[in-house]
Amino acid sequence: MTATTTRTRRSRADRPAPDWELVYKRNYIERMKRDRPPLDVRDELPELIARGYEDIPEEDIVRLYWWALAHDKPKMGTFMVRVKVAGGLVTADQVRALARIARTYGRDEAELTTRQGIQLHWVELAQLPAVMADIEAAGLTTNGGEGDTVRNITGCPVTGLTHDEAFDVTPVIREVAEHFYGNAEFSNLPRKHKYTISACTAQCNAPEISDVALIAVEQGGREGFTLRIGGGMTNTPRISRDIGVFIPRADVIEVLEAVTNAWQRDLRYRISRAKARIKFMMDDYGPEGMRAKIEETLGRPLEDGAAPEPKVDADHLGVHEQGQPGLVYVGVPVPSGRVTGTKLEVLADLAESYGGDVRLTRQQNFILGNVPASRVDEVKAVLRDIGFDLDRGRAFGRSLACTSHRFCNYSVAETKGKLEEMLDELTAHYGAEEIGDLAVHVDGCPHACAQHWVGEIGLQGTTTRVEGSDERVEAYDLTVGGGLGTRSAIGRRLLRRVPTTEINGVMDRLVGSWLDERNRRGDIDFTLGDFCNARTDEHLIAIANNAEVTAARPDTSVAVRVPGPLLSLVGGEDRVEVQAATVGEAVEAVADRFPEFRATVLPGGTVDRAFLVAIGDEDVRGLEGMATPVQPGTDILIIAALSGG
Known part of the structure; x- marks a missing residue:
């Protein structure tokens, strides 16, 4: 009898570290970054413009990502330009500047992003130097909005306004942004790297899915932060993990440098871009091992601490009292994050009229801060006049959609328009108040920019063949049961390739069954996620397809x-x-x-x-x-x- 052996793959943490020669041999992008540093491409723009779009090498198109410049779809010579807004906080003057930039260069269109930034489309190659100069003149930047960099730093959009946060982290976000944005030492990372910093008791900034999350606490009478590492989306999503430390406020930049250097200097995470994110380092080392690597890089031990769990769930939509007497903030749903320069101009004038500001949220909405309570009705009327109706329904503000195949070369299905269509139909059928807690996340491809894995219902664009023909149509894979905050979870895939003509009916049946069960229970806090998690896949598929429950058929392909x-x-x-x-x-x-x-x-x-x-x-x-x-x-x-x- 021949003995059989089972191969056990070692964690990369246990394998010998590769050298740069192997990295450069295996990773084309690392060779490109070595030979032609991407940040230098800005100085080369006049030459590229003189060549003309069609003659620009693909390598230079890739290098433009480091300045958050990516070609629109189809590749016809116009670009997306992504603006970084640290913590999402912009002044009235900056909003006015963004309005003018959108009108001048972006055909009066713009979209709010899931990292509290704003991006334009339609910008012509020859306009890139001017649009970047105008953005910088407004005190903002595109540097590191894409590429292997520290991306836009996010946080709770109402930091400094609420009653219950540990302390106002706005100065910390600004200090971290000033240190890392455009810093050459942190612009050649293994992959993109996302920080989030917040004191929000609801942890609305999604520390669960961030690469690095600082959560504000007070410990021993001192202000500081706990640290979670390793969240992320794409094909195999991860929830970040607490590494058990307390970081005094004064040490934040030093520790963030150590976290990032421990990862970027470990060449195991430069061999393949498919495994380059810091979440894979967390997979390999675990929280204790990760802490040890950070302390080794830092050169000293860190204090013990424990990251708090979110106390409540909050989306900051609607009108809320601030910690400052007589003032409120107004959270405004922006369906699919779509805005215009013309509307931004009105918002700038409105905020300036009462000395307030505008705060962009990761849910692709905005918040008007420091609004006098006496002017709420006036503010709501102005918002309604430009298409931002607070009464349209919270589901429009809780749901997300990626850029969509109108502009993105990777997206294969409509997202923004499809999301609004579905929510409009659900609202008409069940009422805005009834579906208010629903969160639908729609992505056009597996990159998960709209985080479909953590939506109560997540849709990922795909295609399918029309039965009986070779025609292909847009379709969606459907996941259920995801969530953030007190119900943090990665969703599970339920259905594949639901044609676009059928997905609305599937959504209606799932939502209708959830609402029936919630009403039967008399429990307003019973979420769609709760409903899905209490049922088998076979049962949910039967509900979605309006069919009898059947056993799942094995997939042989x-x-x-x-x-x-x-x-x-x-x-x-x-x-x-x-x-x-x-x-x-x-x-x-x-x-x-x-x-x-x-x-x-x-x-x-x-x-x-x-x-x-x-x-x-x-x-x-x-x-x-x-x-x-x-x-x-x-x-x-x-x-x-x-x-x-």
């Missing part, structure tokens, strides 16, 4: 997921199902069906350097390469070497 920019090579099919026993067999099967895919992704029979092949977040080069075995139901991902928002 594997799927190769193709990113948006390559869809033209595979007939628009973003998820190609094949029968295969290994990764190589699966990718070859796709290449056999689509010769243009082979020529682009597998030239000469090997994967082109511009792409990675992964299972989940595992680069197959770290497994058994293209010989890696796959089981039925596996998703194999083709990933562009630099992708994601």
